[in-house]
Amino acid sequence: MAECCTTDNGNKKKINYYIPFLLIPFAILIYIFLEQGVDFFVYKILQLDKSAHLTEAIRFFLYDTPKVFILLTVIVFVVGIIRSYFSPEKTRKVLEGKPLFIGNVMASTLGIVTPFCSCSAIPLFIGFVESGIPLGVTFSFLIAAPMINEVALVLLFGLFGWKTALLYASTGLLIAITSGWVIGRLKLERFVEEWVYEIKAGDFQMEERKVTFNDRIQAGYTAVVDIVSKVWIYIVIGIAVGAAVHGYVPENFMASIMGKGAWWSVPLVVLIGLPLYSNAAGFIPILQALLEKGAALGTALAFMMSVIGLSLPEMIILKKVIKLPLIIIFASIVAAGIMIVGFLFNLIY
């Protein structure tokens, strides 16, 4: 969601709708044979020493970079198509009149698929509150939307495996649902700026244009161009740093700092993550390397959620419509949720 407002093809050339479908089988083929290909290239063609640190780092980089990019392109494309079926206006309509708990569940789930960017946070917030959607439900949406995003999921899936990706998505969803529900129960409406309730929002009167399937393919394609052009550099740097850590940092180096034994590392990483609004793209590859060197999974998950889900810039934007106490309550509840997730996974694994 950090990507600011999608472009509607911009002025870019339209592509034929069948091109992506021709390319996807190719991507899958490369993906399947990537590891063998890289091994062949590194050991047979470059004839690098198998035991050297540098070889390990190079192999890691050559393998992970294309893998992540293939996944990113395919998944962002698919998500772009799925998102074209949703809009904040439609989501609002669905959420209207829903009671607290069900509303929280629906808002969090819709937060994942509804196209939304932080620069639209204020009109969206006002639009939701205006139409009578409870504050807690609105917050569920605002928490889930940035936390569970496709770039984070792709990287988690590519670098950590599907279990971790699923774990992240489901615990993120759970945090969004419960935090929103708690905020709803606390009845904090008085901390919303008064003028928000005074606004008379007009009816949305945009003419509906018929959206063809070709348009949706275009939306997917545009999403790929938009997102990949924005995050590729962070991914490359992240994987490079990760590769260096992978090759050079000794085994178990992180165990004492971010390991299971260091319980204090969970609240610490959440605090560090709060002002950091790094995009998931550069951050997750580094985290993967740290995990390999003995950091605990719960601590790593908590760090990730704090960096991606709790962002200072978004809170500053929201400050225009809600008063400071509510921002602090909101941040603390989400932070508490993230810490619980961190402790829980450190206990289980």
Added chain:
Amino acid sequence: MNIEILGMGCAKCHKLEDMVKLAIQETGIKAEIGHVRDIKKIMEYGVMTTPALVIDGKVKVAGKLPSLADIKQMIGGK
């Protein structure tokens, strides 16, 4: 014709303004352009996503950047 761009100053909102100006220039259509930055006024149009393009009081696009060709078509110059 009265064209308004709704946006609280995001990058895409400025881009939309530039594109609308270009569209007017290229089609030679006479129009007044206004940039609405006040959130209260933006909300009166009922949009929840910016940038939005309003032509003669009607919301034409919300939450995305239309192409130059689309803008020209919307303002009536082919």
